[in-house]
Amino acid sequence: MALRRILIANRGEIAVRIIRTCRKLNIETVLAASTADLDSVPAKLADRTICIGPARPGDSYLKVDTIVHAALATQSDAIHPGYGFLSERAALASLCEAQGVVFIGPTAAQIEAVGDKLRARLEAQAAGVPVVPGCAVSTIDEAMTAARDIGAPLLVKAVGGGGGRGLKRVDRLEELPSIMELAAAEAGAAFGDARVYLERFIASGRHVEVQILGDGKGRVIHLGERDCSVQRRYQKLVEETPAAGLSKSLRDALHSAAVRFCERLLYRGAGTVEFLVDRERESFHFLEMNARIQVEHPVTEAVTGVDLIAEQIAIAAGAGLSLSQSDIQVRGCAIECRVNAEDPTSDFRPSPGRVHEVTWPCEEGIRVDTYIASGSRVPPFYDSLMAKIIAHAPDRAAAVTRLRQAISSTRVAGIHTNLPFHAVALADPEFQAGGFDTGFVTRLLERSPLTMERARNG
Amino acid sequence: MSLTAADVAEIMRLVEQSNFDELTLEMDGIKLCLRRGTPAAVVGLPGEASPGASGVSAPGTGHTAAAATASSLPQPAANTVAAPADPNVYEVASPLLGTFYRAPKPGASPFVEVGSQVEEGTVVAIIEVMKLMNTVRAGVRGTVTEILVADGALAEYGETLLRVRKAG
Numbered sequence: 001m002a003l004r005r006i007l008i009a010n011r012g013e014i015a016v017r018i019i020r021t022c023r024k025l026n027i028e029t030v031l032a033a034s035t036a037d038l039d040s041v042p043a044k045l046a047d048r049t050i051c052i053g054p055a056r057p058g059d060s061y062l063k064v065d066t067i068v069h070a071a072l073a074t075q076s077d078a079i080h081p082g083y084g085f086l087s088e089r090a091a092l093a094s095l096c097e098a099q100g101v102v103f104i105g106p107t108a109a110q111i112e113a114v115g116d117k118l119r120a121r122l123e124a125q126a127a128g129v130p131v132v133p134g135c136a137v138s139t140i141d142e143a144m145t146a147a148r149d150i151g152a153p154l155l156v157k158a159v160g161g162g163g164g165r166g167l168k169r170v171d172r173l174e175e176l177p178s179i180m181e182l183a184a185a186e187a188g189a190a191f192g193d194a195r196v197y198l199e200r201f202i203a204s205g206r207h208v209e210v211q212i213l214g215d216g217k218g219r220v221i222h223l224g225e226r227d228c229s230v231q232r233r234y235q236k237l238v239e240e241t242p243a244a245g246l247s248k249s250l251r252d253a254l255h256s257a258a259v260r261f262c263e264r265l266l267y268r269g270a271g272t273v274e275f276l277v278d279r280e281r282e283s284f285h286f287l288e289m290n291a292r293i294q295v296e297h298p299v300t301e302a303v304t305g306v307d308l309i310a311e312q313i314a315i316a317a318g319a320g321l322s323l324s325q326s327d328i329q330v331r332g333c334a335i336e337c338r339v340n341a342e343d344p345t346s347d348f349r350p351s352p353g354r355v356h357e358v359t360w361p362c363e364e365g366i367r368v369d370t371y372i373a374s375g376s377r378v379p380p381f382y383d384s385l386m387a388k389i390i391a392h393a394p395d396r397a398a399a400v401t402r403l404r405q406a407i408s409s410t411r412v413a414g415i416h417t418n419l420p421f422h423a424v425a426l427a428d429p430e431f432q433a434g435g436f437d438t439g440f441v442t443r444l445l446e447r448s449p450l451t452m453e454r455a456r457n458g
Numbered sequence: 459m460s461l462t463a464a465d466v467a468e469i470m471r472l473v474e475q476s477n478f479d480e481l482t483l484e485m486d487g488i489k490l491c492l493r494r495g496t497p498a499a500v501v502g503l504p505g506e507a508s509p510g511a512s513g514v515s516a517p518g519t520g521h522t523a524a525a526a527t528a529s530s531l532p533q534p535a536a537n538t539v540a541a542p543a544d545p546n547v548y549e550v551a552s553p554l555l556g557t558f559y560r561a562p563k564p565g566a567s568p569f570v571e572v573g574s575q576v577e578e579g580t581v582v583a584i585i586e587v588m589k590l591m592n593t594v595r596a597g598v599r600g601t602v603t604e605i606l607v608a609d610g611a612l613a614e615y616g617e618t619l620l621r622v623r624k625a626g
Contacts, residue, residue: 053554069587
C-alpha cells in the first residue's frame with residue numbers, strides 16, 4: 001500500500017528531516033505538535049500541524065492514544081515516530097496494528113524483544129553474538145555471588161533502561177548492596193520496571209554500532225558501522241563512519257553479528273545494533289539494539305547515498321528492501337557534530353531560549369540537519385539538540401578539516417551552544433589520530449579546560 | 459499618552475541600573491513587564507495571557523505597546539496584536555485533542571444549544587480520544603452564544619469549542 005499521508009509524532013530536527021523525505025516522495029505530512037512547537041520550523045514546513053497538547057511531553061508527545069487518534073482523525077495512513085518519545089514504545093506500535101495505521105518501525109513484539117535489555121541479551125546469545133559477561137539478579141545475595149564471579153568494576157543496569165539511562169558503576173564490591181538498591185528504586189521510578197542486571201565494566205571500549213535494514217521477513221542488510229565513542233555521560237556528541245582503524249576481520253565480524261541478530265528477530269525497518277569494542281583484545285560485545293532511526297543516521301547516508309527515512313517508509317509500506325548487500329558501497333568518511341543548546345564552559349548546562357541570529361555553514365561536503373532559524377526558540381521542555389553538522393570527504397583527515405571549517409563559520413547568537421567543545425575536540429591530536437575509547441571526552445576536558453574557555457570567548 | 463520605543467528603552471536602562479529585578483508598569487491600557495537576566499520581558503495589553511518567552515529585543519518603530527512586541531521574531535498574529543477580548547465572553551477550550559461530540563450518544567439531544575443557560579459544572583460536550591469519553595464542562599455561568607466545532611469533528615488541544623456570555 002502506498003502511503004499518501006504520514007503523521008509525524010515528533011518535533012525538532014528529526015521532524016524536519018522526515019518532512020524533507022516525504023516531500024521528495026510526494027507524501028503529505030501532518031505534524032503532531034505541542035503548544036511549545038506550534039510556531040517551530042517543522043510546523044511551518046508540514047502540510048498541516050495539529051496541536052496535541054501542552055508543552056510537557058507527558059501531556060502531548062508521549063500520549064499514545066492522542067497520537068493514534070490524531071492519525072485516524074487526519075486520515076493519515078502511517079505514523080513516523082522519529083527517535084525518542086514514543087519511537088520505542090511497544091504500546092504505540094501495537095495500537096497502530098490494532099487500528100490499521102501503519103507504524104513506520106518494527107513490530108510491537110520486536111520493540112519488546114529488544115527494549116527489555118535482559119531479553120535482548122538472550123536474543124544476542126541465541127544468535128551467537130557475544131555479550132558482556134553478566135547476569136540478571138533479583139536479590140542482593142544473588143547479586144553479591146554473581147558480582148564475585150564477574151569481578152569489579154561492574155555496572156548495575158536497569159532492564160528497562162538504555163542509551164546511558166539507568167546505569168550505575170560499582171568500583172568495589174562492598175558498594176554493591178547500596179548501589180543496587182538505589183538503582184532498582186530509580187529504575188522503578190524512571191522505567192516502571194525495577195529489575196536490574198549486572199555486567200562487567202569494560203574500561204577501555206569503543207562504542208561502535210551497525211546500521212541495518214530488515215524487510216520483516218528475514219532479509220537483513222547492513223549499511224556499515226558508526227563510531228560514537230565521543231560521549232559525555234553516555235550522551236553521544238560526535239559520530240563518524242567508518243570507524244577508524246578497525247581491522248577488516250573485526251569490522252566484518254561486527255557487521256555479520258548485527259545482521260545475524262536482526263535476521264533471527266525477522267526485524268522490520270531501520271535499526272541499530274550497538275557494540276562495545278574492546279581495544280586491547282580486538283574483540284566486541286553486544287550492548288543493545290535501538291529499534292528506530294538514530295540521531296546519527298546522516299553519516300551513514302553521506303557515505304552510502306541511501307536515504308534511510310525513505311527506506312523506512314518503503315519497508316513500512318510493504319515494499320520490502322529495495323537494496324541488496326552488494327548495492328551498499330561506502331565512499332569516503334563522514335563525521336557529525338551534535339550542536340546542543342548547552343554551555344560547555346559551565347558543565348554543559350542547558351541553555352534554552354530564543355536564537356536571535358543564526359548562520360549555518362554551507363561549504364562543500366557539509367550537510368546541516370536543524371530546526372533552528374534566526375528567531376527560533378529552543379524550548380526548555382525537550383532535549384537540547386539544535387542541529388547536526390555533517391561533513392563528508394574522501395578520507396577522515398579531509399572530513400575533519402571540513403567539519404572544523406564548518407564549525408568556525410557557524411554563528412549562533414542568543415543562547416550558548418557546545419560549538420566551542422566541538423572546535424576543541426576536533427583540533428585535539430587524540431581525536432585526529434582516531435580509534436580512541438569512550439574515555440576520550442573526560443581526558444579532553446582534563447587537558448583542555450582553558451582552551452574551552454578561550455574558544456568560547458574568542 | 460502611550461509609550462514610544464525610546465520610552466521603553468529608557469525604562470529598560472533605568473531598570474538595568476536599579477536594584478530591582480522586575481518592573482511592572484500599567485498605564486493607559488498598556489502593561490509593560492520587564493525582568494532582568496532572562497529574556498522574558500513582555501509587553502502586552504490587559505487581559506492578554508503573557509506569552510512566556512517572547513522578548514522585547516527590537517522595539518522597531520513602536521509607538522504603542524503592541525508595536526513594541528512586534529519584533530522581527532515569528533509569532534502567531536494573535537500573540538502580537540491582541541484584539542481586546544470581550545471580558546464578558548468566556549471561551550471554552552478543548553482540554554484534549556480528540557473528536558468533539560455535542561451529545562452523549564448518537565441520536566440523543568445535544569448537551570447544549572446556542573441560547574442554553576449553563577452553570578460552571580454543566581457538561582457542554584464530550585471529547586473522545588480512542589473510545590475514551592472525556593466530559594467538557596462550561597467552567598462559567600452564563601449563556602451559550604456560539605458553538606464553533608462541528609459535531610464529530612477533530613478538536614485540537616486548546617481549540618475554542620464554544621463561547622459563553624457570562625451571566626450579569
